[in-house]
Amino acid sequence: MNLKALLLGAGSLLALGVAAQAETLTIATVNNGDMIRMQKLTDDFTAKNPGIELEWVTMEENVLRQKVTQDIATRGGQYDVMTIGTYEVPIWAKQNWLLPLEFDEGYDVDDLLPPIRDGLTADGKLYAAPFYGESSMIMYRKDLFEEAGIEMPDAPSWDLVADAARKITDKDKEIYGICLRGKAGWGENMAFLTATGNSFGARWFDEEWQPQFDQPEWKETLQFYVDLMNDAGPPGASSNGFNENLALFQSGKCGMWIDATVAASFVTNPDESRVADKVGFALAPDNGLGKRGNWLWAWTLAVPAGTQKAEAATKFIEWATSKDYLELVASKEGWANVPPGTRTSLYENPEYAKIPFAKMTLDSINSADPKNPTVKPVPYVGVQFVAIPEFQGLGTAVGQQFSAALAGQISVDQALQNAQQLAVREMTKAGYIK
């Protein structure tokens, strides 16, 4: 009898213990500066939400993409919050892999920047909340431009950029007029070249999903890029991605670099960059066709449909993407380190406006339109990508052709012909065209 009572008592205590135990959210995220900062600031969240604990899984972008895709496609339920890009959100929302997000009034959804919010909304529901947004822009060396007697306007054309790049180049001194991405990959050189193609009027597919690499716009884009890089680019450019170009620019070897707006905080950081006080910013170039060669990307937080902890997960996302969070980062790490590119109110803040690259980032983001990325109409969403599941493979395959053309292994014509063949084959196989 006594034993039974004891066991019963122990059992109910155990049950109580389990009930009172904190709910643990597993959050998958990328290893980028803003995310690491968020990880360090989570005490603020757990203090405000007792009963929720956080566990972080930080991964390099490509590893993360593969892991979360595998988990969400099999409804593995390993993660309660996932960090995904604007490429995944529309595709995953369509598959019903994500739960729609609903926040309290105080969250102010209307404050999110329209071009970013549009890309995360399907059927009027928000499927992911932006944590930080970025576009691309020109970062240039004011001192080199001054020496060469060139003035950089806020919104330059490709011709001006190409002329300036050739003038600044001094290969004996290891100064190269322009550093651009050349490493093959859908998120590497193809992000840059697809966005650049938009400004030349090129498009991946016509309204009937017919690949367009046999059109003159692509020829013009690729020829322009290869010629420019041969004349004014660094050696071995076909293996350069973001980090390689960042290193070149920071060590003073590039006159211009067109890449993610988030790079601005790296190149102006005197601890890392030798040219920190000499950097100017301008919008990505255009060709007078009404579209600029800048992309649009956001890292967002979303709740996978397989989670058992949707409520707590939504609470976390609400905290991490709120106005209060921006204030929190500003108070601890300064305004320059606030995750950029998500909220209108941030850009209306006079403190934030003092940051040298704030306005250019906002203008770049606002000038990108994921639904109408290029001059002619397209059947897809996405500025520097095509938001269909086949794009990762196809984009990388085409990227390899373009990278080979930059390296001089094949001609521009050959690269385009191969790209067209690859695209036709892939799109036929996937059933878009017959």
Place this chain on the structure above:
Amino acid sequence: MAREASTSRKLTYTVIGWSIGLLIFFPVIWTFLTSFKTEGEAIANPPSFLFFNWTLENYHEVQDRSDYLKHVINSVVISFGSTGLGLLIAVPAAWAMAFSPGKHTKDILMWMLSTKMLPPVGVLVPIYLIFRDYNLLDTQLGLVIVMTLINLPIIVWMLYTYFREIPGEILEAARMDGASLGKEIVYVLAPMAVPGIASTVLLNLILAWNEAFWTLNLTAAKAAPLTAFIASYSSPEGLFWAKLSAASTLAIAPILIIGWFSQKQLVRGLTFGAVK
């Protein structure tokens, strides 16, 4: 004269041996050195070999950001657990195949090895689904099972070749003296096979410790071993080489130390039976 020739030959061999050794060990040294550089120095071209500002900042940052101990414990549990479980299965299997081979022993051995020829990614999704249904995702137990299965063919093969070197007559003699099967294995076979078993254990510990496909794909937060710890420091946007090197140095340190102290056993085991 003859003596001189052998000295110069010795010298040549020593130089060649050290050169190859250094060449193979160079990436590890370089990782170690890079872990003490700042991010800027880590990517500087030309790189500096020793004359840079040595800093412990990366180790500090890595300690600050991740729970190193948790990852070490997971690595230890997974590698030792799978090696132990593997031995339990492989010793009797190898014993049977070495001392009382049947008609199909060779085929079974080949079949076991053939499972290593399938690219692991080919079975990722089925295994992921099985793990999901049995709640094994992100658990140490799950990884112990997978690691055991992956390394089992290697353990069986290694033990089989070692056991084959032991004359069956010795076991017969033990049996004549009235030793039971258990005693025969524990008192006769095991002592003779110690170098072989030791090197098998070591090799498997290293393989399980370094395995980075299954450990990355089947874990999230709770059971993630050191491979996941290293992977979390790579980044396409921003400089990371110094921090990644610090994480790698921390991750390989335990296994390097074990290897260092047992290298004699390892070499003896690996060449065991090479000379008849």
